[in-house]
Amino acid sequence: MVTLFGIPSQVLFGQLLLGLINGSFYALLSLGLAVIFGMLNVINFAHGALYMIGAFVAWLLLTKLGLGYWWALGLAPLAVGLLGVVLEKTMLSRLYKLDHLYGLLLTFGLALILEGALRHQYGVSGQPYPIPDLLKGGQNLGFMFLPNYRGWVVVASLVACLGTWYAIERTRLGAYLRAATENPVLVQAFGLNVPVMITATYGFGVALAGLAGVLAAPIYQVNPLMGSNLIIIVFAVVVIGGMGSILGAIVTGLGLGLLEGLTKVFYPEASNIVVFVVMAIVLLIKPAGLFGRER
Amino acid sequence: MPDTVMTRPAATGTGAAMLEISDLHAFYGESHVLHGVSLEVRQGEVVTLLGRNGAGKTTTMRSIMGIVGKRTGSIRFQGKELIGMTQHRIPRLGIGYVPEERGIFASLSVDENLILPPVVKSGGMTIEQIYTLFPNLKGRGSTQGTRLSGGEQQMLAIARILRTGATLILLDEPTEGLAPVIIEQIAVAVRKLKQRGFTIVLVEQNFRFAATIADRHYVMEEGHVVDMIPNDQLAQNMDKLHTYLGV
Numbered sequence: 001m002v003t004l005f006g007i008p009s010q011v012l013f014g015q016l017l018l019g020l021i022n023g024s025f026y027a028l029l030s031l032g033l034a035v036i037f038g039m040l041n042v043i044n045f046a047h048g049a050l051y052m053i054g055a056f057v058a059w060l061l062l063t064k065l066g067l068g069y070w071w072a073l074g075l076a077p078l079a080v081g082l083l084g085v086v087l088e089k090t091m092l093s094r095l096y097k098l099d100h101l102y103g104l105l106l107t108f109g110l111a112l113i114l115e116g117a118l119r120h121q122y123g124v125s126g127q128p129y130p131i132p133d134l135l136k137g138g139q140n141l142g143f144m145f146l147p148n149y150r151g152w153v154v155v156a157s158l159v160a161c162l163g164t165w166y167a168i169e170r171t172r173l174g175a176y177l178r179a180a181t182e183n184p185v186l187v188q189a190f191g192l193n194v195p196v197m198i199t200a201t202y203g204f205g206v207a208l209a210g211l212a213g214v215l216a217a218p219i220y221q222v223n224p225l226m227g228s229n230l231i232i233i234v235f236a237v238v239v240i241g242g243m244g245s246i247l248g249a250i251v252t253g254l255g256l257g258l259l260e261g262l263t264k265v266f267y268p269e270a271s272n273i274v275v276f277v278v279m280a281i282v283l284l285i286k287p288a289g290l291f292g293r294e295r
Numbered sequence: 296m297p298d299t300v301m302t303r304p305a306a307t308g309t310g311a312a313m314l315e316i317s318d319l320h321a322f323y324g325e326s327h328v329l330h331g332v333s334l335e336v337r338q339g340e341v342v343t344l345l346g347r348n349g350a351g352k353t354t355t356m357r358s359i360m361g362i363v364g365k366r367t368g369s370i371r372f373q374g375k376e377l378i379g380m381t382q383h384r385i386p387r388l389g390i391g392y393v394p395e396e397r398g399i400f401a402s403l404s405v406d407e408n409l410i411l412p413p414v415v416k417s418g419g420m421t422i423e424q425i426y427t428l429f430p431n432l433k434g435r436g437s438t439q440g441t442r443l444s445g446g447e448q449q450m451l452a453i454a455r456i457l458r459t460g461a462t463l464i465l466l467d468e469p470t471e472g473l474a475p476v477i478i479e480q481i482a483v484a485v486r487k488l489k490q491r492g493f494t495i496v497l498v499e500q501n502f503r504f505a506a507t508i509a510d511r512h513y514v515m516e517e518g519h520v521v522d523m524i525p526n527d528q529l530a531q532n533m534d535k536l537h538t539y540l541g542v
Contacts, residue, residue: 172410177404179411186398189360190412190459191386 013144015261023159023257029248030237032208039201042103048227049111050206055212056282059222069132081203088202127223161224161250236279242292313338319368321358331517341495343505346515352498387415391461395468397452401441406436419460446477465499
């Protein structure tokens with residue numbers, strides 16, 4: 001048995017993998033939050049609930065329509081995105097002229113409604129969701145055992161995150177988005193339909209959350225509280241990385257996941273709070289976040 | 296008491312009326328900012344809005360683009376009524392806006408800034424033609440937009456409108472805060488644009504610059520137009536202008 005720093009390598013790398021997986025979810029969710037905050041100036045408290053809806057859509061597709069994981073991977077984010085578009089168009093957009101606090105309160109209320117409705121329907125014990133056949137089993141890498149599905153989660157999240165980063169920083173559409181984030185009045189004065197851009201951004205941001213929900217379904221139980229457990233840590237991640245920074249959200253999410261994993265190995269008592277300790281330190285030293293720009 | 300426009304035939308630009316503003320009132324929230332502005336711009340003309348700070352010149356520009364709070368009255372562009380139109384459709388009729396603050400985006404490169412405003416009409420300038428007009432912008436494509444100097448940012452702000460095919464250009468204080476050498480460069484560019492047939496509404500406090508380019512000057516004071524002076528009568532009206540502008 002190989003040991004590193006006195007810890008068996010299986011344990012160390014196992015925890016690091018767990019940390020990387022958690023980090024992947026942190027990254028995906030904080031990316032959506034960052035994109036939404038950058039464009040809409042709204043702290044989307046409903047983000048965790050919409051992640052949970054993504055998982056539930058996957059579960060419902062399977063149990064009611066017999067549509068498996070690969071269908072869910074495409075349809076669930078679409079469904080959540082559409083729900084986001086409806087929420088933005090009918091409710092959120094009315095609050096833009098007011099204090100940001102109202103947007104926060106609205107999304108918080110929406111989260112409670114969504115979670116409450118599903119809790120009423122399905123209770124809090126989770127629904128199981130099977131790992132797709134293609135991704136069952138794992139690889140023995142010598143220093144650790146890598147379950148295929150876990151590896152897939154990390155890869156898929158990375159692809160989604162980097163794809164989003166590329167779309168925003170390197171494409172024409174992304175340029176429209178960045179410009180509208182900076183000066184929406186002027187962008188509209190050039191003839192671009194900014195309200196539509198805003199709606200699409202919210203829809204896309206929550207679709208990312210829905211995607212995370214599908215990825216999470218086979219790992220965690222599909223239950224109405226899965227989002228609220230996760231969302232507090234994700235907020236801490238966004239604060240640390242810097243609101244409105246795409247790269248910051250990705251790097252911070254993965255990094256903090258790894259940090260949590262390492263903490264679990266060497267000092268498990270602190271593993272629940274290590275993210276918040278880092279957040280406190282960052283707020284004291286660089287309040288705009290590690291990658292943030294002063295707003 | 297609303298002032299009427301003194302319509303004397305312009306020295307140049309005898310084309311059809313491109314922009315007609317009648318009795319425009321504008322409000323920022325509760326604040327009544329424009330009190331019945333009326334003016335007209337014919338195709339191919341360069342017309343300036345002169346006046347002191349707070350006279351309502353920029354507000355008039357913003358009213359045309361629809362980015363002011365509430366407006367009453369009439370603003371017609373090539374016969375189409377702009378008040379009541381969905382805001383983002385107005386530039387698509389062929390009106391380009393170069394705001395006072397220039398509005399170069401920090402999160403975009405120079406290239407991205409240049410191609411941001413969508414093409415609204417055919418006949419816009421090509422990138423090559425733009426670089427010929429503004430050689431300072433050539434080769435700066437990947438630089439962050441706000442890293443350019445003030446004068447270069449002003450050129451970029453004008454250049455990106457020229458690409459869109461807009462035929463009416465609203466230029467708000469293009470020379471503000473710029474060195475005389477740069478002002479001259481911009482003046483040369485604006486004169487070339489006039490030669491190419493663009494119609495330009497120019498807000499300027501620097502009326503020496505305005506006099507070298509414009510066909511007619513509207514003077515604004517406290518939210519309405521108080522006078523109109525054709526450029527060839529500028530010399531005789533200097534005293535009057537000094538009173539209006541408080542110089």
